[in-house]
Each structure stands twice: as C-alpha cells, then as structure tokens.
Amino acid sequence: MNSSLAVLQSFPVPRSTTNPYLVQLARGLRELPGVTVVNFSWRAALLGKYDVFHVHWPEILVSGSSPLKKLVRQALSVALLCRLALTQTPVVRTIHNIELPKDISVLEVWLLRLIDRRTTLYVRLNSETPLPKGQPSVIIPHGHYRDWFSRFPKAEKIPGRIGYVGLIRRYKGVEDLIKAFRQTTISHPGLTLRLGGNPSTREIGEKIAALAYGDDRIRLNLEYVSDAELVETITSSELVVLPYRFMHNSGGALAALSLDRPVLVPANKVNQALSEEVGPGWVFQYTGALTPESILQTLASLAEDAPRTRPDLARRDWRNASSAHKKAYEKAVAYAGQAPQLQKAMRP
Structure with a gap:
C-alpha cells in the first residue's frame, strides 16, 4: 500500500448547496496525514490517479437533468466501471438510503446493481442497515454538525x-x-x-x-x-x-x-x-x-x-469519523485484487 492514499470522492468541489456531511468528511480527511482527497469530475474519475473510489448516493452518477445528459452520464458510468475493474481499484460505498430511488428506469437500476457488484466495502451509518449477504462492512456513525x-x-x-x-x-x-x-x-x-x-x-x-x-x-x-x-x-x-x-x-x-x-x-x-x-x-x-x-x-x-x-x-465527532474512514479505505485496498477465499477470511 502506498504511504499516501488518494481517495476519489463521488462529489465535486463543494458549493454552498453541498450536503455538509460531505464537506465535513472531505475536510476531516484532508487534515489526516497520508490522505489525499480528489473531488469528482468525469475526467478525474476516468483519467486521474487514485487508490480508492468512495461513492455516496450512486444514483446521482447515472441521472441527469435532461434525457441527453442522463444518457451521457450512463455511458460514462459504464466506462468508469470498466476502468475500476481493469485497475482493480476498490470501491467503498456509504449506504445513506437502504432502498433504490423511486421512478427510475430499468437501465438506471441495472447500472446501480453493477456499482453494487463492484463495491469492495460498505460503510453503514448504523447497525440496522441491511447489507448484501456476506459483504464486508464497517459502521461509522453520521458525524454531528456542531x-x-x-x-x-x-x-x-x-x-x-x-x-x-x-x-x-x-x-x-x-x-x-x-x-x-x-x-x-x-x-x-x-x-x-x-x-x-x-x-x-x-x-x-x-x-x-x-x-x-x-x-x-x-x-x-x-x-x-x-x-x-x-x-x-x-x-x-x-x-x-x-x-x-x-x-x-x-x-x-x-x-x-x-x-x-x-x-x-x-x-x-x-x-x-x-x-x-x-x-x-x-x-x-x-x-x-x-x-x-x-x-x-x-x-x-x-x-x-x-x-x-x-x-x-x-460518538459523532468528525475527527473520529475521519480516522475511521481512513481505516476503511486501507481495509478496502487490502481486500482488492485478493482471491475470494482470502477476502472471505478477512471479513469482520
């Protein structure tokens, strides 16, 4: 594992309307030694260098404000999944919602299922969040806003x-x-x-x-x-x-x-x-x-x-949450590319 861990987050450079959860996570990670946060762009995702892809609300990747923009994003999502598979880049996914969004297309559902299949490690915000059977996970409580x-x-x-x-x-x-x-x-x-x-x-x-x-x-x-x-x-x-x-x-x-x-x-x-x-x-x-x-x-x-x-x-201090995320990324890198039997043995 590299001494410096580059993590591509699935959200772009924050704006005034960006969810504070995401902003605080990025800020906390940047304060840790050995972690580089890369904000999302399709150029960075497809051509950039990073060790882990951390995805939040994956439905955003495959949707768009117009039919054309949606189609382009879906094509880019397929390309991203191919890159992740070829480079064996681990995917960490935080489960914010436990159900798929309503009223989405069959193609969107298929793409979201593909992202799930590529996911190496899940982050749960509480112990009641269900997981696909046998999938490795960690629990990192949602940080506070004080x-x-x-x-x-x-x-x-x-x-x-x-x-x-x-x-x-x-x-x-x-x-x-x-x-x-x-x-x-x-x-x-x-x-x-x-x-x-x-x-x-x-x-x-x-x-x-x-x-x-x-x-x-x-x-x-x-x-x-x-x-x-x-x-x-x-x-x-x-x-x-x-x-x-x-x-x-x-x-x-x-x-x-x-x-x-x-x-x-x-x-x-x-x-x-x-x-x-x-x-x-x-x-x-x-x-x-x-x-x-x-x-x-x-x-x-x-x-x-x-x-x-x-x-x-x-329990919801962001210093603790940021350190826990770093450990989750390191665990995902350790899982990636290993034989299924070894991955199973390493699961908590």
Missing part, C-alpha cells in the same frame, strides 16, 4: 414554536405534519409552525401550500434554505418534528440535536438507539401516523421536564 453551525447566530427559543427544515420529499411526510398541526387550532391557538425547504416536485410544493392556506400560525418558505436560515429556524423552535413516513438515517435529526433542540420522530430501532445515545429528553418517538396528540404530549413533556444537559454527541 462545528459546522458554530459560525451562525442562534435565535431565542419561542415557546410553542414547532419547526421543520430540510428538503421536502414525498416520503418525509410534511403534509402529515401540517394536517396534524391544523387540528390544534381550537385547543392550542398559540402554537406556531415554521416550515422551510425546497420541494422535490412542483406538485408537492403546491400541495403543501394548499394545506397550509388560511392558517396564520403557519409560516412557509418553500425554497432552498441556507445554513444561516436553517440554524435560525431550528433554534427558534421549541420542538423539531420530522414526520417521515420512512426514516433510517436522518441528518435532520442530527442537525436539530447539534443545535440543542429536541426532535419528535417515528418510532423505530434506529431512533431508539439514537435516543439512548444522546440521553433523556432529546429524542421523542411516536408510533403509527403523526397525530396532534403526539405533538402536544411532547411539548407538555418538555415544559414539565426540560433536559438539563446538551445531547451527548461524543
């Missing part, structure tokens, strides 16, 4: 303010949050809801606006939310509600906890483990559909017994 948000001013908490911020996709159930909140109009007219995020489709945005129409307690911002506005929205809220219809790994929950605000999330094993990790009074769970009673009971619990210490996010 350092990332520290440069932005915090707002004063507003009693009775409920917040939601983040991309608005169908599976995130924002419609359910608005419906449940509107049922508190008579019993709790002093509650307010602040909701910000860019809808994934015009249809979803129009539906959200229609559901909120006529309730002056609801404030909408249906567009991209800057980090400064995200911090202001979360810290002004007494409770952040994430009404996801399916939740596995949630950067939104960690964003709220990083800013010392409690969250209400669907009950599942991942969220129960997060609750136990960060300490009492920070992660509240509801079973089934989100109801106004779930929101009101959580607010009552906070009023009666607010947490006295910050959430414990020690």
Whole structure:
C-alpha cells in the first residue's frame, strides 16, 4: 500500500448547496496525514490517479437533468466501471438510503446493481442497515454538525414554536405534519409552525401550500434554505418534528440535536438507539401516523421536564469519523485484487 492514499470522492468541489456531511468528511480527511482527497469530475474519475473510489448516493452518477445528459452520464458510468475493474481499484460505498430511488428506469437500476457488484466495502451509518449477504462492512456513525453551525447566530427559543427544515420529499411526510398541526387550532391557538425547504416536485410544493392556506400560525418558505436560515429556524423552535413516513438515517435529526433542540420522530430501532445515545429528553418517538396528540404530549413533556444537559454527541465527532474512514479505505485496498477465499477470511 502506498504511504499516501488518494481517495476519489463521488462529489465535486463543494458549493454552498453541498450536503455538509460531505464537506465535513472531505475536510476531516484532508487534515489526516497520508490522505489525499480528489473531488469528482468525469475526467478525474476516468483519467486521474487514485487508490480508492468512495461513492455516496450512486444514483446521482447515472441521472441527469435532461434525457441527453442522463444518457451521457450512463455511458460514462459504464466506462468508469470498466476502468475500476481493469485497475482493480476498490470501491467503498456509504449506504445513506437502504432502498433504490423511486421512478427510475430499468437501465438506471441495472447500472446501480453493477456499482453494487463492484463495491469492495460498505460503510453503514448504523447497525440496522441491511447489507448484501456476506459483504464486508464497517459502521461509522453520521458525524454531528456542531462545528459546522458554530459560525451562525442562534435565535431565542419561542415557546410553542414547532419547526421543520430540510428538503421536502414525498416520503418525509410534511403534509402529515401540517394536517396534524391544523387540528390544534381550537385547543392550542398559540402554537406556531415554521416550515422551510425546497420541494422535490412542483406538485408537492403546491400541495403543501394548499394545506397550509388560511392558517396564520403557519409560516412557509418553500425554497432552498441556507445554513444561516436553517440554524435560525431550528433554534427558534421549541420542538423539531420530522414526520417521515420512512426514516433510517436522518441528518435532520442530527442537525436539530447539534443545535440543542429536541426532535419528535417515528418510532423505530434506529431512533431508539439514537435516543439512548444522546440521553433523556432529546429524542421523542411516536408510533403509527403523526397525530396532534403526539405533538402536544411532547411539548407538555418538555415544559414539565426540560433536559438539563446538551445531547451527548461524543460518538459523532468528525475527527473520529475521519480516522475511521481512513481505516476503511486501507481495509478496502487490502481486500482488492485478493482471491475470494482470502477476502472471505478477512471479513469482520
């Protein structure tokens, strides 16, 4: 193994809209001795020199904003897979989502399956993430956002303010949050809801606006939310509600906890483990559909017994996460090119 490890990340040079998870990972890796981070471009991927390819959200590689751009990217993805196979370059893949995206083509599914077949080592963000049988993996918890948000001013908490911020996709159930909140109009007219995020489709945005129409307690911002506005929205809220219809790994929950605000999330094993990790009074769970009673009971619990210490996010320090990624890359290089029997013997 080379003393210096060059890692091609599947995201380009970060912009203001780049997921902070990716930016913090790249930054942390660059601070480690012996690691070089190469940001993604098709030229770098096909012609550049690197020891490991680390892919996040592989569906981005095979999609495009127009049919022509999509076709070109798919052809380039095939070329990249051929290069990786010929050079026996290991592929490390972080599993952010456990299901394939909805409404993608048969060709896209086929290409994503090919990327899976080329994957040497998987990075799981929690122990509940399923894997293809027999595949080697490591668990590296999603890092926190405390350092990332520290440069932005915090707002004063507003009693009775409920917040939601983040991309608005169908599976995130924002419609359910608005419906449940509107049922508190008579019993709790002093509650307010602040909701910000860019809808994934015009249809979803129009539906959200229609559901909120006529309730002056609801404030909408249906567009991209800057980090400064995200911090202001979360810290002004007494409770952040994430009404996801399916939740596995949630950067939104960690964003709220990083800013010392409690969250209400669907009950599942991942969220129960997060609750136990960060300490009492920070992660509240509801079973089934989100109801106004779930929101009101959580607010009552906070009023009666607010947490006295910050959430414990020690396991999610980016220095630890960066070092763990470096070890994962080294393990993937050790696996690459070896006989299947030896790879199997080395698996944890």
